[in-house]
Amino acid sequence: MNEDRRLDVLRAIVEDYVATREPVGSRALADRHALGVSPATIRNDMAALEEGGYIAQPHTSAGRVPTDKGYRLFVDRLSTVKPLSAPEKRAIQGFLDEAVDLDDVVDRAVRLLAQLTQQVAVVQYPSLRRSALRHLELVPVGERHLLVVIITDNGRVEQRTIELEAPADEAVVARLRIRLNVAAAGHRLADLDEVLSGLPDAFALADEKLVRAVVGIVEETLAEDSEERIVLSGTANLARGGGMDFAHTISPVLEALEEQVVLLRLLGEMAEDAEAVSVRIGRETQHEGLVETSFVTTGYGADGTTVARIGSIGPLRMDYPGTMASVRAVARYLSRILAG
Known part of the structure; x- marks a missing residue:
């Protein structure tokens, strides 16, 4: 044959x-x-x-x-992923360019992808430990509180408040802010422990407690599991057509989608190349609730570095070329926004 x-x-x-x-x-x-x-x-x-x-x-x-x-x-055997039309590309760019911050970008991206594919869209927030520090701000709040603001190169902002035992000297806070940014700006957040470890030695003994508190809160923020966050949109799309795409019921699929640890595991296992589109089909997901679905994902991030993933989940009977094109297109615009 x-x-x-x-x-x-x-x-x-x-x-x-x-x-x-x-x-x-x-x-x-x-x-x-x-x-x-x-x-x-x-x-x-x-x-x-x-x-x-x-x-x-x-x-x-x-x-x-x-x-x-x-x-x-x-x-x-798909030789190429078909490109979106020029009007579709302009619509994606225009919609995402109107975002005002990272949360808005992620929210717009997940809703847009769900609309393009008529399936469930998944967007993972940029991983904090894969990001680089753009700026670290210290803001006195009252006499005994200090707000620590961590701003990453992909627009993510984390805020933590330190309760002080005594009012902080504004000159010391200003000097610490400068030294922190000189030492750490541009470094990957995963490397900051080593970068900041010697910082307390550069200050007077009387100020060491404040410096260690600030360094400690930064390190604690980077260690928190809350950085692994995903956003879903379009779960109602699974029920279109009376759920005819599923042999029995969509309940196992919905239950699996509610378990973020399942989606995070799948996202983590799929290809790291920011330009590659990965597809898990049926039992390849290795989760009983998703055996009648396929998961199409790709990475996004600035400067060709994958900081998180975006994807679409739908029935096995999905438009694979169209879904792959939509996922890739939205990911590319996300990457451009983060790099901008």
């Missing part, structure tokens, strides 16, 4: 099943696609694809549907 023709038949089956939700037969393939062979030859190719586990017969009709293995081969 011709290998290229078999792939053409599989591609046609996937495209028709995605479009119609109905099992696909050889006659329909011959009528809808210029495969250049007879329905009998297509039936032979379909029989070989079924024997190889790439398609299956859901019931006694003559139609076939792709399996997880068939979707995987289809995705792996």
Whole structure:
């Protein structure tokens, strides 16, 4: 059997099943696609694809549907990810450019991706420990409190308040602010422990307690698990069409989506290359609640460095080329905003 023709038949089956939700037969393939062979030859190719586990017969009709293995081969053999149209690109850029801060950027991105794909969109907040420090600000609040503001290169802002045993000397606070930024600005946050460790020795003994308190609060902030945050949008899209994309019920999917640790694990396992689009299909997610879904993700970040991931979750019967294009496009605009 011709290998290229078999792939053409599989591609046609996937495209028709995605479009119609109905099992696909050889006659329909011959009528809808210029495969250049007879329905009998297509039936032979379909029989070989079924024997190889790439398609299956859901019931006694003559139609076939792709399996997880068939979707995987289809995705792996996509020669290119089709680009979005110029109007779509302008709409994405215009919508995201109106964001006023990082929270707004993430919120707009997740809603936009859900709208583009009509699936569940997932955006992971930029990881604090993968970011670099842009500026560290110290702001006295009253006599005995000091506000520590950490601003990263990707626009993330973290604020912590220190309660002081005695009023802080404003000159000492100003000097500490300068020394902190000279020593730490531009460094990756994961490296700040070492960068800041010797800072207390540069101050008078009387000021050492304040300096250690500020350094300590910065280190504690970087160590907090709360940095791993994700935002979801479009869960209602899973129920469109009466949930016909799922064999039984969408409840296991919704329960899995509620467990952020599951999504964070998947995001962490998928490719680190900011330019790569990764796809987990069905059981490849290694979570029982997601066996009837596929997860398409890619990374985003400034200067080609992945600081977080963005993705789309939908049924196995999804428009893979379209979903991959949308995920990649929104990720690229996110990266441009962070780099700006």
